[in-house]
Amino acid sequence: MQPGLDGAVLLISAAFEQFVSDLLIAFSADLPGKVASYDHLPKAVKSANERYTGEALDRSRSRFADYELRRFVSNLRDCLTGATPYTLNGEAIALNDRNLKANTLRELFGRLGIKDVWTEIGATRTLQRWSGPGGAKTAKSRAQSRLNELIDNRNRIAHRVGGTALGPDEILSYAHFGRTLARCLVKVLEDYASVVSLKQIDNQSASPPAHREVARCKIIYETLH
DSSP: OOTTOHHHHHHHHHHHHHHHHHHHHHHHHHHHHHOSOGGGSOHHHHHHHHHHHHHHHHHGGGTSOHHHHHHHHHHHHHHHTTOSSOOOOHHHHTOOOSOOOHHHHHHHHHTTTOSOHHHHHHTSHHHHHHHOTTHHHHHHHHHHHHHHHHHHHHHHHHTTOSOOOOOHHHHHHHHHHHHHHHHHHHHHHHHHHHHHHHHOSSOOSOOOOTTHHHHHHHHHHHHTO
16 A cells, blocks of 8 residues: 555545444434334334443443433433433444444444345445446445445554555545445435334424434535545
């Protein structure tokens, strides 16, 4: 790798990982405005909220401050007792200590009830334009491989194992891919939010502007590049 470019790989991968975390947290913050009752949320969301709140409490001061843990407990109590309004523990739902490769990304968005986020990503026009000829399945496969490759290169640099030969063009290509994948994830969540809203049993007379936090995350991510 040329001098100075290793930091660019670390920055791109770190920015994408932070974006994914922020996006999960933002979507979790938006959900109560779309689904008035905790009981009516997708089963996967409730399961993730309860399971990963427990994991957050187990980690204690290693990740969260005492006031955050108290807030998690209060929020979960409200959820389980049927209080309205309620708040999901988005920071807990977004917990992840693994490399953000393709399978990990699938698992993280599965916590929101999206069965296979890669199938949804591959179906977007944005990813298919990035991928070129071949359709949704080809775009999905290429994007998964590209993300895995980016994270592998990040690991080689971070752990100083082996070497790479990435030049400026490849770095720019990674940055473009990161922006593309970020846009696709926002699109997938916007569409999913509409589906969740349609399934909502309780009709709400007033709800927050749709996708405002998700859109904010998209803007923040793109300003990093």
